[in-house]
Amino acid sequence: MTEPVAAAVDSLRLVDHHVHGAASGGLDAAGFAAGLSESSWPAPAGTSHLDSQIGFAVRRWCAPVLDLPPHVDVPDYLERRRVLGPAEVTRRFLTASGIGCFLVETGYRADEILGPAEMASAASTPTEPASAEEVVRLESVAEDVAAAGTDASGFAAAFAAALDERARGAVGLKSVIAYRYGLDFDPEPPDPGEVRRAAGQWLRAGGRLTDPVLLRHLLWVGVERGLPLQFHVGYGDTDLTLHRSDPSLMTGFLRRVQDRQVPIMLLHCYPYHRTAAYLAAAFPHVYLDVGLAINYAGSRSAAVVAESLEVAPFAKVLFSSDAWGPPELHHLGALLWRRAMTELLGAWVSSGDWSSADAVRVAAMVGAGNARRVYALGER
Template identity: 60%
Template structure:
C-alpha cells in the first residue's frame, strides 16, 4: 500500500453527507450498549453489545482517542468515558474523526442529541441540516389542519422549514416499504388519505401521503435522501431493496433532483447498479461500515464495483455516541486505503487515480451534489 495514498486519505477533511447529532449527555453502560446496536430490544443479561464488530471497533479505534491502550476492556473504556464526561468525549472523538463538514438529519429524536449548531460548535467545522419529510408532515398535523388544506400547508411548511437546509430525506422504507406506486397521487387522493390519517392520528404511514411527500420534496428541488436496507426492526428489510425504487427513479429523472440512497447494506451492489445506469442516483454504505467493523473493507470494496466514482459518497449515519461518528470516518479511511492501495499495488490503477477517487468519494462528490462549494 502506498504510504502517500494512506497519508492523503487519513488527512482528507471528509464531508459526512448523512449523519445525526452526538449525544449531549453522559451515558450509562445500559444506555451506551443500546445505542451501539440497531436492535430496539433490551440487551439480554447473558451478553454484551461490546462482543460485536462495532463493539470491538470501539475498543480498538476509540480507546486511544480517550487516552487508553487499544483493545481496552469494556469496563476500562466506560470508566474512562465517565471520567472525561460527554463534552470532552464528544470534542475528542469528533475532532479525531477529521470530518470537515456535517450534513445533519434532524428528524429523529432531535431533543436527545446535539443540533447542527451544537455539532458545529463542538467539532469546529460547518454543520448544515437535512430535513425529514415525514417530520414536517407530522408537525403540520400536530399544529392542526383540515384534510383539504393539508397539501397546501405541507408545501408551505416544507419551503419554510428548508430555507437554509441542504437536503431532504424520506423514510418511506420504514413507514411503508419501497414497493409503492411511484406516480404522484391526485389532489383528491391526497385529501382523502389526509382525512383518514388526521382522523386516526399517529405517524404518517399511508402510502398515498408518503408518495405525496416525496413528490412535494422533488418539487422543492433539494437533493433527496432515502433510507435503504439495514436499520432497526421497524424496517421490513426485504421491502427496502433499492431496486424497488426503479419506477420512482425513472419518473423523477426529468426533475434533475439527485436521489441519494443511504446505507444500502446488504444491497450495496444493487445500489451500485442503479447509480451506474441512472444519472440522478447516488449512494453510500455508511451505516454498514460501522456495524461490520473489521469486515467493513469488504463492504467498501463492493461499493466500488459498478458505480461511476462520481456517484459514491461518504457517510457515517452516526446517531448518539460520538464513537459512531469517529468510527464511521476511521473505518472508511482504513477500508479505502486498503482497497485502493491494493489496486495500485496490483498495477491496476495508478497512484494518481487512487488519490483522485479517494478525494471524490470522501468530499468532492458531496460538495458538488449539495452545493457546498470548495473545501478547505
C-alpha cells in the first residue's frame, strides 16, 4: 500500500521556496565546517562542528554522491571534494537533489554564492532542466540605497523606487526584522515624519539597518507591492535573540495585513514550528516551512516534519532547504524531506488513517504545488 507513496515522493521535482546560492568557490576544512553550523564561533578545542546531526547526515547521505562510502571519515570526504573541484561538487549535489525550481534569496553575502541563473544552470540536466527565481531582501535594498547616497527627506522615495526596480522580476520579498529587532514590533505603519526622523538618525550613524521604525516602514512598503512576504522565524545564528523570533509575537501585524491578501511566509520556525502551524491554521494568508531545521535535525528531521503537519492545513506547508554555501545542504534538505514524508505518509497509509491517493496528493502539494500557487510560478 505504501509503494505508490514512496515512488511519488521520490520522483517529485521539488520547488525550494526559500534557499540561497551554493558557494561559488572552493571551501577549505574550516570553511566547510563553518557552513554546517549556525554558530559564529569555532568549536571548542579538540572538537568539531561536524560531530552533530547535520555533520553525520552529510557523511551518511552526501558521501555516496561523491562516490564515497557512507560514513566516510571527514579528511577523506574533504579530499574528495578538493579533487572533484567546486563546480563538479555543486553540479552533483544540485542535480541529485531533484529540486526543479529554486526561489533564491539574494540579500546575504551574495558575492560568495551562485545567483539564481547560475543555480538553475548547475541543477539542470539534458532531460530535467531546472529554473530559479529571485526573492529580494528588504533590508539589503535599504542599505544599498543608503550606500548610494540619500538624505533623510529623500530616503522613503529612494527606497520605494529601488524596491520597485529590484522586485520587478522577483517572485517574493523577505524581511530579517527578527534578526535586526525582533518579531515583537509595532504592527502599525510609521507615519512619514517618523520615517524621516529615523532615516536621519540612521544615515548619520551609518552601519546596518536596525532601527525599528525603518524596519517597519520597509515591511509596509513591501506589503504594498503585493508579493509573498517571507519572515525569518526561529532558529538562526548567534545574531538572533531567539525568544523574540517567536511568530506569535507578530500576531498583531498578521491581523493588520490580512485584508491586503499578501501571503506571509514563516520560514524555518524551529522551535516555534508548532506555533507557526497554528498561525497557518488560524489565518488565511499565513504559510510555513521547517527548512533550516530539517538539515540541522538530521536523523531526527522526520519528527520536526511530523510536528509541522499536526495542525497546519496541508495547503499552507511548503518545502524549503534554506541552504547557503556548501551544496551538500541543498541536496541534504531535499533528501531528508523526502525520507521524512515517505516515512510519515507511509505510516499513516499503513495504519489506515490515510488513503494512498491522499498521501500522494499531499506530498505533491507540500513539495511543489503550494509554492507554485502562492508564488504564481505557473504565470511566469
